Amino acid sequence: MSTEEFDPSRWDGRDLPYIPGEFSDPDGVALHDDYDADIDPVTYEVVRHSLWNINREAGETIQNLAVSPIALITRDFQTGILTESAEFVFFGQYLQYFSGTMDIFTKWIMENRAEDPGIEPGDMFLHNDPTVGTPHQPDVALVAPVFHEEKVFAWVSNLIHQNDVGGTVPGSFCPNAVDTYWDPPSIPPIKIVEGGEISTEKEDLYRRQSRTPQNLSMDLRAGIAANERAKGRIEELIEKYGATTVKGVMRRLNDSGQESIKETLSKIPDGTWRERAYQERSMTGDDGVYPLELTLTKEGDELTFSNEGTSEQAGAINQPFAAWRGTILSAANVLLQPEQMGATGGLVRQLNFRPEPRTITAPDHTAAVSPSGIYSNQVSLSMANSVISKMMLSSQDEEIRNGAMTPTSAQWQCHIGDGFTDDGEYFLAPMTNCMMGSTGATPKRDGRFANGHMWIPEARGPNTEEYEQSWPILYLYVKEHGDTGGAGERRGGNGGKICYTMHGGEMELGVYTTDAIPKTPGLFGGYPGSRGETVVLQDSDVKDRFAAGELPTDITEIDGENVETVGKGPAIELDDDGITEWWWAGCSGYGDPAHRDPELVATDVRQGGVTVETAESVYGVVLTDDGDVDGEATESRREALFEQRLDEATTVDDIVAGDEAVEAGGGD
Amino acid sequence: MHVGPSLDVGESDVSCSHCDEHLAGTDESLKTQLPVREGPITNAGPTMVDEDRFVSEEMVFREFFCPGCGALLFTETARKGDPVLEEFRIEAE
Known part of the structure; x- marks a missing residue:
């Protein structure tokens, strides 16, 4: 990150979010920075792909070992490999915006933990502090140094979204949070593994606020195993090819990525591209409207992003700075450098970030951020998608223009309930059917329903059988929702809708998504993407319909007492015959619909x-x-x-x- | 210079790629020079709803057209009375 005309000194991760300054050798930790500049092409490709596979293998380790549905099924996690000075080598192919935090918190650890308690072989740090750098408290980071000859050679890291880490609302997205003290606890980096051993006292501290502590412990071990796997594989690479060769490949990878993005930017005119969106209802009971702005300025071979014009931090709709940066990196990585396969170190060198402090997208440490995964992270992803695509559509290079894509949905619609099964067992139910997804339009093709999301390539939608097996619910339908893709010469992909009823047990919906303001902007005459909605009918006749051998295929066919919902509303306890339909939104359109x-x-x-x-x-x-x-x-x-x-x-x-x-x- | 599906940006002016109509000078704010239709946000798509149930401020949906052929060049959502968003400014090469 360039520091030109920007003083990061007061952005120290204490009051304001951490933004690294010019990063040199920190005190108390020796960095292994010797490298070979002369590597033959075959060795380069073998080591390059080995590093990519190591990162993928770390992700597969999490897939195999994590137990929380949101990680296990949705793949709401990310893995990364970084150089000794915390420059990216590879993003994983999982949740992209997590990666935007990894280099930040790794640098914070080097600056703040090297002397006390020290950084040694066999150590691993855990944290979920948004002010140091996580997307929100439920996204828990683990990072480990890879040592060679008593020096830090590289870092391996992952973030896994946890089932519950505390806070006022089950599932740890807290739309009622007034400030961070209503949110789940934020834990700055602690040495959770020392000399290869898990610290039981720190694990106890970490587990204590969770409603599902067993999930935390299991997923903690999945994350540790993933880092250990990546670390071991890198050590094997060093043993086989030599440390200076492996480091030389990392250097060249980033240098070539940097040259690649410079070449792309040379085909785009200098200029400024802007987007604005409106968040609504900052927290439970509020009815305000809050503008967010994003400006992208291209000057030569550098891109600068500013949030100037964004509202002051408010209620529970804030986004940690690292997450704002991460959402921009996500869009830049996917749209501008898909051929780099996640090797983003070179790209990052060309990006600058100019946040206005104490705003919704760069709040101080007192702000509530726990629901950011639903609201603010998605709006920022959508806005970054927009400004980068508009910039690409200003290029005269056909390949660059055709790589542009209309914005991804600006909210992550979901339901999170909790309750007890008929057997009296507590459950927490984060329903992530929205991960079936919807994609934006490009100049040459329409967006599509249910082909995932651009910002999490490896995600998948849940199997309804898995959810019905885990929680006392019964699905009536999951289907495409017509007319929800933004209209355009190329139209956005439609969203979907699902409907379920209770099937024994009891459940309270603590989090559900409903909104009014279109937040996913259309491009160049395209219509915006659609919105989310939750329809609740209590005391419905659905069970009578089942008894009569009928299976309703739309909630309008069912009679019941309608419960009007609004965004970030209070919890709703579904009665035995309660039924609910909820929507995930479509993406926006491109160009005039009347030219389609x-x-x-x-x-x-x-x-x-x-x-x-x-x-x-x-x-x-x-x-x-x-x-x-x-x-x-x-x-x-x-x-x-x-x-x-x-x-x-x-x-x-x-x-x-x-x-x-x-x-x-x-x-x- | 072709920008998006419908705009041609020259050294001194911006024109419609569909009908060649002059839209604005490059030193002017393009969207402020275009005919605009402002309506409720329910105009933004078939599944949109009246925002009264949700928020205390009036929201609008704006459509900006080519004055020559009526092509829809931009859309935006805004609070009633909010400034028009300046979407881009490109430096002539």
Whole structure:
């Protein structure tokens, strides 16, 4: 991270979030920085791919050993390998924005733990402190040094989302949090493993606030095993090829990544690209609206990101700085350098971050951040996706333009309930069906329903049988939700919806997602992505319907007492006949919907992705009774639509006060 | 210079790629020069709802058009009365 014109000295991870300054050899720890600059191409490729595979193997270790559903099923974790001075070698292919925190907290550990308690072989540090650098408290980090000849040769790290680490709401996303003291405890880096042995006193401290401490202990061992596996494999590489060769490969990998991003940026004009989104309801009971802004400035071969214009920190919708940076790295990694396979060290060298302190996206340590995984992290991902894509769409290079993608959904819709089974066993149920996903549109193709999310390539949606086996619920349906992808010449992928009812036991929904303001911006005339909703019917007739041999396929077919929901609302206890439907949102569209190929719209309608009404009113496409395009009627409809737009339009001066017509100075 | 699906940015002006209509000078704020339709956020898509149930401030959905052919060039969500978002400024090469 460049420090030019930016003083990071007060960003020390105590009051304000930690931002490393120019990083040199820290006191108390020797760094192994010898490397061979002359490595033959075959050795380079073998070692490069070995490092990539080591990181992947660490991820597979977590997949095999973690027990919490959100890690085991959803793959809500990340692995990484870093150089001796905590420069990235490889991101994993799991949750991308976790990686944006790894280099930050590893540098903090070198600056703050090297002399006391020291950094030795066989040590491993644990932390979940958002001010030092995690996305929120449930994302618990483990990082271990890899030593060679008594010097730190590299670091291996992972973050795993934990089932519950305490706080006021089961599942540790706390939408009612006034400040961090309502959130789960934040633990700054502690040496959880010393000389290869787990510290039982520190593990006890870590477990104490959790509602499911056994999950913490099991997942802690999964994370330790992953780091041990990666560390051992790197030691084997050193033994086989020599330390200076392995380090030389790391150096060259980052240097070539840096040259690659410079070459890409040389094909994009200098300029500024901006996005704005609005968070709503900062916490339970609030009804405010909170603007967030993101500005990307490209000057030569560097990109600078600023959050200027973002609201002051508020309620529980804040995002740790490291997570804000991580969401930007996620979008940059996936959109600008997919061919680097997660080797992001070179890319990071070209990025600068200019946060305004005590804002929603760079709050101080007193701010509540625990629900960031649902709200703020997703908005920032979506906004980063937007500004980077708009920049790419300003390039005259076809390959760069075609790599742009409309923004991913700006909220992570989910349900988190807890309760007791019929057997009296406590359970915690983070339902992550939204991980089936939705993707954005590109200039050459539409987004798609249920093909994952761009920011977590290895994720997968849960199997309904697994959830029904684990919790006292019964699914009625999981399906595509038509008309939720943002309309456009290329349309965004649709979101989905699920419906379940209680099946024995008892459950309270502590977290559910409902929102009103569209937050996923469309690009260049595309419509925004859709929103989330939770529909709850208590005392429904669903069990009577089952007894009659009926299986409702839509919640509108079921009678019951409607419970109106709002975002970050109070907990809802579902009664025995309670039924709920919830939606995950679609991505946004690209370009004018009235320029979309009518044949594509007809296909959308045939496949259920778009309704006949939307085809005509938004896309201007008229279909025959057989579902074919009525060419003449479509041409007339579109002419009328273009005319209607201009007839109904006014000027910007009519809708915005004169001096405030444009946000930020200058012209487009 | 072609930007997005619908804009051509020249040395001194921005025009519509569909009909060649002059939209603005490069030294002007493009979106402020365009015809705009402002409506409720329910206009932003079929599954949108009235925000009254959720928040205390009025939200709007804005569509910015080419004055020549009516092509939809930008959309944005905003609080009623908030400034128009300046989406980009590109330096001439």
